[in-house]
Amino acid sequence: xxxxxxxxxxxxxxxxxxxxxxxxxxxxxxxxxxxxxxxxxxxxxxxxxxxxxxxxxxxxxxxxxxxxxxxxxxxxxxxxxxxxxxxxxxxxxxxxxxxxxxxxxxxxxxxxxxxxxxxxxxxxxxxxxxxxxxxxxxxxxxxxxxxxxxxxxxxxxxxxxxxxxxxxxxxxxxxxxxxxxxxxxxxxxxxxxxxxxxxxxxxxxxxxxxxxxxxxxxxxxxxxxxxxxxxxxxxxxxxxxxxxxxxxxxxxxxxxxxxxxxxxxxxxxxxxxxxxxxxxxxxxxxxxxxxxxxxxxxxxxxxxxxxxxxxxxxxxxxxxxxxxxxxxxxxxxxxxxxxxxxxxxxxxxxxxxxxxxxxxxxxxxxxxxxxxxxxxxxxxxxxxx
Amino acid sequence: xxxxxxxxxxxxxxxxxxxxxxxxxxxxxxxxxxxxxxxxxxxxxxxxxxxxxxxxxxxxxxxxxxxxxxxxxxxxxxxxxxxxxxxxxxxxxxxxxxxxxxxxxxxxxxxxxxxxxxxxxxxxxxxxxxxxxxxxxxxxxxxxxxxxxxxxxxxxxxxxxxxxxxxxxxxxxxxxxxxxxxxxxxxxxxxxxxxxxxxxxxxxxxxxxxxxxxxxxxxxxxxxxxxxxxxxxxxxxxxxxxxxxxxxxxxxxxxxxxxxxxxxxxxxxxxxxxxxxxxxxxxxxxxxxxxxxxxxxxxxxxxxxxxxxxxxxxxxxxxxxxxxxxxxxxxxxxxxxxxxxxxxxxxxxxxxxxxxxxxxxxxxxxxxxxxxxxxxxxxxxxxx
Ligand SMILES: Cc1cc2nc3c(=O)[nH]c(=O)nc-3n(C[C@H](O)[C@H](O)[C@H](O)COP(=O)(O)O)c2cc1C
Ligand SMILES: Cc1cc2nc3c(=O)[nH]c(=O)nc-3n(C[C@H](O)[C@H](O)[C@H](O)COP(=O)(O)O)c2cc1C
Numbered sequence: 001x002x003x004x005x006x007x008x009x010x011x012x013x014x015x016x017x018x019x020x021x022x023x024x025x026x027x028x029x030x031x032x033x034x035x036x037x038x039x040x041x042x043x044x045x046x047x048x049x050x051x052x053x054x055x056x057x058x059x060x061x062x063x064x065x066x067x068x069x070x071x072x073x074x075x076x077x078x079x080x081x082x083x084x085x086x087x088x089x090x091x092x093x094x095x096x097x098x099x100x101x102x103x104x105x106x107x108x109x110x111x112x113x114x115x116x117x118x119x120x121x122x123x124x125x126x127x128x129x130x131x132x133x134x135x136x137x138x139x140x141x142x143x144x145x146x147x148x149x150x151x152x153x154x155x156x157x158x159x160x161x162x163x164x165x166x167x168x169x170x171x172x173x174x175x176x177x178x179x180x181x182x183x184x185x186x187x188x189x190x191x192x193x194x195x196x197x198x199x200x201x202x203x204x205x206x207x208x209x210x211x212x213x214x215x216x217x218x219x220x221x222x223x224x225x226x227x228x229x230x231x232x233x234x235x236x237x238x239x240x241x242x243x244x245x246x247x248x249x250x251x252x253x254x255x256x257x258x259x260x261x262x263x264x265x266x267x268x269x270x271x272x273x274x275x276x277x278x279x280x281x282x283x284x285x286x287x288x289x290x291x292x293x294x295x296x297x298x299x300x301x302x303x304x305x306x307x308x309x310x311x312x313x314x315x316x317x318x319x320x321x322x323x324x325x326x327x328x329x330x331x332x333x334x335x336x337x338x339x340x341x342x343x344x345x346x347x348x349x350x351x352x353x354x355x356x357x358x359x360x361x362x363x364x365x366x367x368x369x370x371x372x373x374x375x376x377x378x379x380x381x382x383x384x385x
Numbered sequence: 386x387x388x389x390x391x392x393x394x395x396x397x398x399x400x401x402x403x404x405x406x407x408x409x410x411x412x413x414x415x416x417x418x419x420x421x422x423x424x425x426x427x428x429x430x431x432x433x434x435x436x437x438x439x440x441x442x443x444x445x446x447x448x449x450x451x452x453x454x455x456x457x458x459x460x461x462x463x464x465x466x467x468x469x470x471x472x473x474x475x476x477x478x479x480x481x482x483x484x485x486x487x488x489x490x491x492x493x494x495x496x497x498x499x500x501x502x503x504x505x506x507x508x509x510x511x512x513x514x515x516x517x518x519x520x521x522x523x524x525x526x527x528x529x530x531x532x533x534x535x536x537x538x539x540x541x542x543x544x545x546x547x548x549x550x551x552x553x554x555x556x557x558x559x560x561x562x563x564x565x566x567x568x569x570x571x572x573x574x575x576x577x578x579x580x581x582x583x584x585x586x587x588x589x590x591x592x593x594x595x596x597x598x599x600x601x602x603x604x605x606x607x608x609x610x611x612x613x614x615x616x617x618x619x620x621x622x623x624x625x626x627x628x629x630x631x632x633x634x635x636x637x638x639x640x641x642x643x644x645x646x647x648x649x650x651x652x653x654x655x656x657x658x659x660x661x662x663x664x665x666x667x668x669x670x671x672x673x674x675x676x677x678x679x680x681x682x683x684x685x686x687x688x689x690x691x692x693x694x695x696x697x698x699x700x701x702x703x704x705x706x707x708x709x710x711x712x713x714x715x716x717x718x719x720x721x722x723x724x725x726x727x728x729x730x731x732x733x734x735x736x737x738x739x740x741x742x743x744x745x746x747x748x749x750x751x752x753x754x755x756x757x758x759x760x761x762x763x764x765x766x767x768x769x
Contacts, residue, residue: 007557045671055621057621317670361551365550365668
């Protein structure tokens with residue numbers, strides 16, 4: 001199996017599994033507890049159906065939209081994801097370049113391995129910075145300031161990670177970062193010499209953006225769960241979010257909003273967008289899926305906020321359904337991380353090309369010329385009246 | 386396993402799988418993306434239950450129905466499907482003759498491998514021609530004239546293939562027509578020698594309706610996805626459909642209607658029937674299933690045009706349910722294609738007969754003696 005046999009999520013996932021040491025594969029692949037929310041995030045798309053219109057002479061549909069004040073060529077983008085150099089030696093450089101090529105957003109995690117400055121030097125494409133509020137407030141202030149100076153377009157504050165989720169796969173594999181070679185994981189690493197070679201010969205592994213402020217995540221082998229629990233401030237409240245929004249003073253989203261009520265409060269504190277997300281099912285298992293909730297949120301605040309559906313997206317038709325239900329755009333994490341692991345920048349490009357082609361094809365089959373035509377009249381929920 | 390062990394849809398499917406080289410089997414068996422719609426097309430029937438009436442005196446059951454002004458002895462017919470001689474060397478000849486035997490309609494694809502002239506000289510029962518609207522208008526006219534001259538009864542314009550669906554099984558097997566022997570597929574072809582011998586010795590493979598106009602489909606190997614995307618006219622619109630309808634001048638249908646809105650427009654442009662269909666789940670995955678959408682469409686236009694429920698049908702009871710909702714007839718592709726692959730004309734006859742027997746039995750169990758006895762009082766939806 002290689003990159004040119006990858007047509008869909010499952011193919012990229014399989015190839016990533018082949019290439020990555022198992023603790024690292026499972027860190028991407030796993031969710032919280034019994035992973036029921038993880039599964040529901042994707043399954044929820046199957047409870048409703050698209051109803052196409054025929055003979056609409058669509059020609060070449062326009063897939064572009066504007067998001068965070070920037071025009072993007074298609075309504076999908078890359079979610080922020082931590083530590084991308086674990087998945088491929090090029091890390092964020094690969095994903096940022098691939099996103100730029102398709103003129104859509106790349107997002108940088110607070111826990112990235114490449115610096116804000118480095119990525120902004122190599123990519124002029126749309127860029128979103130993802131913030132965690134650290135207990136040490138000067139860390140957050142510093143990240144906001146540097147993102148601004150480096151020309152990032154927008155910022156999102158993740159609000160669903162006050163404590164780490166119970167990712168049982170990580171407990172079992174002993175996933176730490178930087179990876180610690182336990183006896184159990186040794187075999188898995190040993191069987192993937194290419195990964196180990198790249199990891200050891202590449203740049204030193206570090207949480208590049210926070211390393212001056214904390215030695216955590218760099219010197220000591222530490223599990224992500226411990227890192228989150230030590231560094232992030234579980235007392236973060238609406239006031240803190242408002243502080244960040246004001247300090248950033250540009251397009252700003254809360255990432256991880258799930259209730260209509262919270263979406264309304266996001267308007268009050270000056271947000272321009274919300275990312276409806278349960279962190280890809282990695283935090284609170286049993287929580288509602290973004291797609292199940294998107295219509296209610298969009299009905300309530302869709303005229304005031306840009307609604308982004310984050311989580312569970314695997315197909316072009318999922319994106320079509322999300323947009324018909326009221327989202328402005330979709331983002332995804334696991335899918336692009338697998339493609340990154342499978343083939344670096346080329347892998348992410350292949351994924352984005354596949355998704356572009358799927359969305360394009362399905363717009364034609366739906367008889368829609370642009371995303372505005374994709375409204376709620378095109379969607380029927382099976383068990384709702 | 387052989388033909389006489391085949392007593393239902395799945396048996397025919399299994400036997401077909403045994404007989405066909407795998408790229409060809411998967412071309413029939415596969416659908417778009419994750420095949421969610423493909424599965425839903427059939428599972429939708431399970432969300433509604435039949436409620437029988439007893440003590441009605443049901444010894445004589447009449448299964449006949451009239452669509453497009455033609456009386457059929459069965460309330461279901463064979464949907465048009467492409468490339469039938471790839472599935473069995475008898476191809477359209479087998480399906481046409483079997484349909485004639487049961488006096489039901491035979492749908493002939495634009496991508497048929499036997500000519501309309503031959504088919505019309507072979508059978509005198511109702512025939513439908515399925516039209517693909519090509520970029521090449523000369524080709525469109527030529528086909529229309531030939532079909533007219535061959536005295537087909539119905540013309541159905543397919544409207545759900547404006548671009549090729551994402552059939553990932555075909556991408557993996559490298560399915561093309563005519564089959565290209567890649568190294569990967571060679572093994573599969575080699576292990577099915579009978580298919581290979583028949584394919585090579587039973588006459589040249591061709592697409593008689595296209596071959597004078599295009600190289601696609603005859604000598605050069607092309608994929609079906611490519612054919613849709615490269616040769617069909619993506620700008621096709623309602624005006625074009627209306628023009629075609631009046632040029633044809635006879636019974637005309639749109640195949641692949643899913644929305645109420647479009648069903649109404651079909652009436653306006655002069656259609657006498659519509660096939661509620663998503664192309665057997667082979668095009669837009671995530672699309673609604675025909676059975677889920679049927680009631681709304683029947684309510685809107687059922688008194689003006691013949692509404693046909695097409696796709697997902699594997700059982701007599703599936704047909705009973707669709708007919709109870711108000712469909713005038715049912716149609717399907719795979720319900721006879723696996724049987725064709727399994728055993729040619731004898732296979733198709735066996736399949737059609739089994740659906741007939743099932744329907745007759747189920748009608749009796751329902752307490753109904755004619756199709757018009759079926760109505761929505763026979764049905765309960767589990768969730769609303
Ligand atoms: C390996 C991995 C690392 C992630 N790291 C972060 C992160 O650092 N910050 C963040 O806000 N979200 C993070 N996420 C969550 C993603 O941004 C996104 O919400 C999630 O992946 C969406 O679900 P999907 O994977 O089903 O597309 C991470 C997700 C994965 C799979
Ligand atoms: C192998 C195969 C080939 C087909 N070829 C055509 C075709 O050439 N033209 C067309 O309008 N529909 C074609 N169809 C769609 C069928 O007419 C019909 O809509 C579909 O098979 C119904 O779904 P079912 O197979 O579940 O009964 C094809 C379907 C299959 C399975």
